Amino acid sequence: xxxxxxxxxxxxRGLLAGSLVAASCALLGVFLVLKRLSLIGDGMxxxxxxxxxxxxxxxxxxxxxxxxxxxxxxxxxxxxxxxxRIYGDAAIGIVSAAxxxxxxxxxxxxxxxxxxxxxxxxxxxxxxxKDEAVLCGVLLAVVLGGLFFFYRDLTxxxxxxxxARTRGIAVQTVNTVLIIVTSIxxxxxxxxxxxxxxxxxxxxxxxxxxxxxxxxxxxxxxxACFGVSGVWVGVYFSFVFNIxxxxxxxxxxxxxxxxxxxxxxxxxxxxxx
Amino acid sequence: MSSVIEAEKLNFAYLRVPVLEEISFTADxxxxxxxxxxxxxxxxxxxxxxxxxxxGRGKIKLFGQPLAQFKDWNKIGYLAQKSPVSQSRFPVxxxxxxxxxxxxxxxxxxxxxxxxQVHEAMQKTRTREYAGRIFHDLSIGQQQRVLxxxxxxxxxxxxxxxxxxxxLDPESREMFxxxxxxxxxxxxxxxxxxxxxTGEVGKYISKFMYIDKTLVFYGTKEEFCHSQAxxxxxxxxxxxxxxxxxxxxxxxxxxxxxxxxx
Numbered sequence: 001x002x003x004x005x006x007x008x009x010x011x012x013r014g015l016l017a018g019s020l021v022a023a024s025c026a027l028l029g030v031f032l033v034l035k036r037l038s039l040i041g042d043g044m045x046x047x048x049x050x051x052x053x054x055x056x057x058x059x060x061x062x063x064x065x066x067x068x069x070x071x072x073x074x075x076x077x078x079x080x081x082x083x084x085r086i087y088g089d090a091a092i093g094i095v096s097a098a099x100x101x102x103x104x105x106x107x108x109x110x111x112x113x114x115x116x117x118x119x120x121x122x123x124x125x126x127x128x129x130k131d132e133a134v135l136c137g138v139l140l141a142v143v144l145g146g147l148f149f150f151y152r153d154l155t156x157x158x159x160x161x162x163x164a165r166t167r168g169i170a171v172q173t174v175n176t177v178l179i180i181v182t183s184i185x186x187x188x189x190x191x192x193x194x195x196x197x198x199x200x201x202x203x204x205x206x207x208x209x210x211x212x213x214x215x216x217x218x219x220x221x222x223x224a225c226f227g228v229s230g231v232w233v234g235v236y237f238s239f240v241f242n243i244x245x246x247x248x249x250x251x252x253x254x255x256x257x258x259x260x261x262x263x264x265x266x267x268x269x270x271x272x273x
Numbered sequence: 274m275s276s277v278i279e280a281e282k283l284n285f286a287y288l289r290v291p292v293l294e295e296i297s298f299t300a301d302x303x304x305x306x307x308x309x310x311x312x313x314x315x316x317x318x319x320x321x322x323x324x325x326x327x328x329g330r331g332k333i334k335l336f337g338q339p340l341a342q343f344k345d346w347n348k349i350g351y352l353a354q355k356s357p358v359s360q361s362r363f364p365v366x367x368x369x370x371x372x373x374x375x376x377x378x379x380x381x382x383x384x385x386x387x388x389x390q391v392h393e394a395m396q397k398t399r400t401r402e403y404a405g406r407i408f409h410d411l412s413i414g415q416q417q418r419v420l421x422x423x424x425x426x427x428x429x430x431x432x433x434x435x436x437x438x439x440x441l442d443p444e445s446r447e448m449f450x451x452x453x454x455x456x457x458x459x460x461x462x463x464x465x466x467x468x469x470x471t472g473e474v475g476k477y478i479s480k481f482m483y484i485d486k487t488l489v490f491y492g493t494k495e496e497f498c499h500s501q502a503x504x505x506x507x508x509x510x511x512x513x514x515x516x517x518x519x520x521x522x523x524x525x526x527x528x529x530x531x532x533x534x535x
Binding site: 034147148149150151152155156158159160162163164165166167168169210213214215216217218219 | 321324325326344346349351353362363364365366369370372373374376378380381407423
């Protein structure tokens with residue numbers, strides 16, 4: 001059954017794109033979770049609705065329209081917290097509500113988009129195009145490159161931001177790049193798990209990895225592995241049991257999280273949060 | 274003697290409420306400056322301004338360079354009063370935390386010379402024994418000593434410390450102040466230290482700075498002991514400080530006032 005499952009081109013493309021984007025989301029998610037910004041993925045996903053609705057209205061590619069919309073919104077969250085000294089979670093809530101309401105407004109004005117919009121809300125990994133798969137590959141390359149060349153800057157800026165600034169690290173730039181790359185990851189991920197579940201790809205694998213890891217590098221590797229394996233096992237279950245792939249992927253991730261929790265409790269080697 | 278810090282007419286306001294007004298001073302190489310003052314007097318804000326962590330008005334030069342152009346951050350070691358890392362569950366070892374004090378490289382690799390520097394700094398702060406332990410598994414006092422090692426790892430010429438001894442037990446505190454004294458006297462490290470332990474660090478400090486929104490006093494400890502401005506300004510806080518300085522009939526600052534007030 002597995003060979004039959006893997007023999008389909010659209011399955012191969014979906015699995016490849018899903019793995020690439022899940023690994024990117026998990027790696028970025030490690031930093032966001034540790035900076036207590038994990039819900040920014042949730043806020044961005046709601047803003048995705050505005051991008052998708054606008055793209056469908058304009059008959060444009062939702063990915064290309066959503067990237068600038070979500071990036072602008074996430075930079076807006078940063079500005080709200082820095083310039084207006086609004087708490088991060090409140091800023092995310094404000095931008096998230098704005099994104100959702102504008103998206104719904106566009107949808108209503110356009111008379112609804114029926115199945116197209118539903119596909120984006122709940123994900124359809126098997127409809128990923130070749131171009132989108134290539135974009136997912138570029139995204140992961142950017143994330144891995146950033147980690148390789150700026151590992152110390154990233155860890156230092158996440159661990160102790162004021163101190164990092166006294167080391168001459170451009171913390172503001174690090175944060176901005178992290179947020180913009182996350183925006184792109186979120187947009188590419190909505191094909192995989194759907195707008196509603198994107199934040200789970202950012203939060204759950206890193207939290208699972210943090211439960212069972214002793215070092216930061218271990219956290220990064222394990223988070224990426226958990227994210228990728230969640231996509232593979234989730235898509236397989238989706239194929240076998242004929243269930244929505246997005247929900248299946250996230251449920252597998254939740255099972256991994258439960259397993260990591262039990263492992264940490266029994267082995268006592270992790271850092272239960 | 275070359276100036277390490279030149280501050281001119283520093284002003285800072287938070288939500289239009291003045292926190293610091295017209296602060297000007299110079300710290301020379303080898304100075305050991307104890308910064309004191311009441312809570313909310315702007316001591317921490319002053320240090321943050323000097324490090325560029327807060328933006329105010331006025332001119333700041335570090336090692337002769339305007340702050341905006343200053344790049345040689347390895348020359349400065351910083352230890353915050355309340356570091357955000359004390360509540361962090363970041364899975365890094367104590368050794369990795371100390372390594373963060375070196376800013377020359379960006380990637381994940383660690384050179385042998387860097388490791389040597391890290392181990393030397395941990396030796397100085399007696400934290401070598403738990404180098405491999407996860408930082409957040411350590412006690413608050415142990416964490417503080419690791420953070421001191423992080424401040425020292427680049428062999429800084431200027432140390433900026435904001436009430437660094439509050440979480441330390443008496444033995445660690447003594448080790449800590451002795452180490453600072455040694456760095457200052459033997460290696461000529463300039464130190465700016467916010468402290469309420471005026472009695473404990475008095476024997477090492479060469480200058481006192483009293484901040485209460487404005488610069489009330491800045492001078493040698495002898496001048497501090499005899500300053501009418503200090504006596505006039507301090508009020509109830511003065512009694513607390515003076516008690517510290519003149520317990521047992523002698524001045525623990527080691528000045529020539531003989532333990533008596535003017």
